[in-house]
Amino acid sequence: MSFPDQPSVLTPSQARALFRTGVSPATTSGWCRGYAQANLLVVPKDLAFDALLFAHRNPAPCPLLDVTDPGDPHPRAVAPEADLRTELPAYRIYENGVLTGEVGDALELWRPDLVAFLFGCSFSFEAALAAAGVPVRHIGQGRNVSMYVTDRPCEPAGRLSGPLVVSMRPIPEAMVPTAIEVSGRHPEMHGPPVHVGDPAEIGIQDLDRPDFGDAVEFAPGDVPVFWACGVTPQAVVMASKPEFAITHSPGRMFIADVSDAP
Numbered sequence: 001m002s003f004p005d006q007p008s009v010l011t012p013s014q015a016r017a018l019f020r021t022g023v024s025p026a027t028t029s030g031w032c033r034g035y036a037q038a039n040l041l042v043v044p045k046d047l048a049f050d051a052l053l054f055a056h057r058n059p060a061p062c063p064l065l066d067v068t069d070p071g072d073p074h075p076r077a078v079a080p081e082a083d084l085r086t087e088l089p090a091y092r093i094y095e096n097g098v099l100t101g102e103v104g105d106a107l108e109l110w111r112p113d114l115v116a117f118l119f120g121c122s123f124s125f126e127a128a129l130a131a132a133g134v135p136v137r138h139i140g141q142g143r144n145v146s147m148y149v150t151d152r153p154c155e156p157a158g159r160l161s162g163p164l165v166v167s168m169r170p171i172p173e174a175m176v177p178t179a180i181e182v183s184g185r186h187p188e189m190h191g192p193p194v195h196v197g198d199p200a201e202i203g204i205q206d207l208d209r210p211d212f213g214d215a216v217e218f219a220p221g222d223v224p225v226f227w228a229c230g231v232t233p234q235a236v237v238m239a240s241k242p243e244f245a246i247t248h249s250p251g252r253m254f255i256a257d258v259s260d261a262p
Helices: 012-020 045-057 122-131 173-184 232-240
Strands: 035-044 064-067 091-095 098-103 114-120 146-153 163-172 222-228 245-248 254-259
Touching: 012 254, 035 045, 035 064, 035 122, 035 232, 045 064, 045 114, 045 232, 064 254, 091 232, 122 173, 163 173, 163 232, 173 222, 232 245
Parallel strands: none
Antiparallel strands: 035 114, 035 245, 035 254, 064 114, 091 098, 091 245, 146 163, 163 222
């Protein structure tokens, strides 16, 4: 199946059908306008309570949209007909905290003890930013959003601990208050920024070298604006080293059937 000319007008089920057949865009930013996108974390049942507690203690990077029963690949709250094993563009596999591969589906890796968590994604408020006149530079440049590991620790929970990851968007300085207001209406999608301005203040040394995603070009007058990011669980997996985890590939999200409206 070919890559769509206008992914923004697809329904979530149409997009997921494309992903199921092997279509794998570099990013889902801008896809399925009007619908929520989500980060994925899948862990064994014996780690699921720690993951749930971690999300409760860290709602900015991990705003919980859905959690499945053990072994159940269907996110019944946000897309009951979807299959989390096959309907994302790409999956990352972690073993003992080490990224061991990226695959097109997780069918052969799925186990009866696995519990899936879906966390809101800031891609879900980008249409609202654009509607308010705030430019979304990475979409205009055809790139993935920039993501960085910070020096800010998350609140630990059980066996899980690690640093906050943020996404960054260059915003015209005069429009930063608008970006804060618009994103602040979406606490289920990370809410308002956690930092504006000097990246060194949160431990980021070089904006041209993101830890995940692509570097994004600034226009004159832009300042960097940072939001808590749902790739945080991947940094936590790398730091905490559980025996097994599956995640989405950064910037290539699960697209849910629920609205992105606040």
